[in-house]
Amino acid sequence: MILENLRKELIRAGIQLKEYGLVTLTGGNVSARDYRTGLIAITPSGMEYHGLDLEDIVIVDIDGNIVDGIRKPSSDLITHLQIYRAKEDINGIIHTHSTYASCFAVLNESIPVVSTTMANEVGGEVPVAKYAPVGSHELGENIIEKIGSQQAVLLQNHGVFTFGKDVYHALVSAVMLEDSAKVCYLAKNIGEPLRLSQEEIRRANNLYQYSYGQN
Numbered sequence: 001m002i003l004e005n006l007r008k009e010l011i012r013a014g015i016q017l018k019e020y021g022l023v024t025l026t027g028g029n030v031s032a033r034d035y036r037t038g039l040i041a042i043t044p045s046g047m048e049y050h051g052l053d054l055e056d057i058v059i060v061d062i063d064g065n066i067v068d069g070i071r072k073p074s075s076d077l078i079t080h081l082q083i084y085r086a087k088e089d090i091n092g093i094i095h096t097h098s099t100y101a102s103c104f105a106v107l108n109e110s111i112p113v114v115s116t117t118m119a120n121e122v123g124g125e126v127p128v129a130k131y132a133p134v135g136s137h138e139l140g141e142n143i144i145e146k147i148g149s150q151q152a153v154l155l156q157n158h159g160v161f162t163f164g165k166d167v168y169h170a171l172v173s174a175v176m177l178e179d180s181a182k183v184c185y186l187a188k189n190i191g192e193p194l195r196l197s198q199e200e201i202r203r204a205n206n207l208y209q210y211s212y213g214q215n
């Protein structure tokens with residue numbers, strides 16, 4: 001079986017999305033690019049993450065041709081491929097409709113950086129990509145236009161895409177963004193949260209990238 005490890009990483013990430021409460025039933029999707037072959041692994045359309053077997057993961061080339069798979073790929077495949085084509089440093093993508101991030105998306109309001117957690121793990125204010133129908137070429141273009149140094153983009157009236165150098169980092173962004181969106185949402189209910197300055201966001205993000213953890 002090709003890309004066995006990548007398939008395992010995708011299933012693990014899908015299960016974690018469920019465990020962290022970021023997806024409901026079969027919502028959301030996960031993909032990763034294999035940096036050696038350039039092939040992309042993506043979760044199948046409309047299947048629960050907990051029941052996925054390795055062969056349920058669909059392997060496609062950058063043009064979306066199925067290289068290996070018995071399932072229909074996620075309905076957001078075209079958007080994932082557009083992002084991979086446009087951004088060489090992105091090798092993991094996660095899409096969810098996580099509740100607090102989606103609250104900002106339906107208000108067409110970006111999520112400001114009001115906590116060090118968000119500065120550390122998302123890397124900047126998360127903007128909203130203009131509305132376009134699911135699966136349209138326009139939706140992918142609107143997302144790509146908003147990708148910057150931050151690891152996520154909201155989709156107006158829809159949800160959120162997060163990115164990473166691999167699927168694990170896209171997962172961390174998805175989890176920590178939802179956490180940050182929740183803090184911001186709740187804080188807005190009792191006052192006006194203070195924003196961190198651009199300089200402080202950069203400093204916190206750099207420190208986190210190079211000093212946090214055991215490596």
Ligand SMILES: [Zn+2]
Nearest residue numbers: 096097158159
């Ligand atoms: Zn969606």
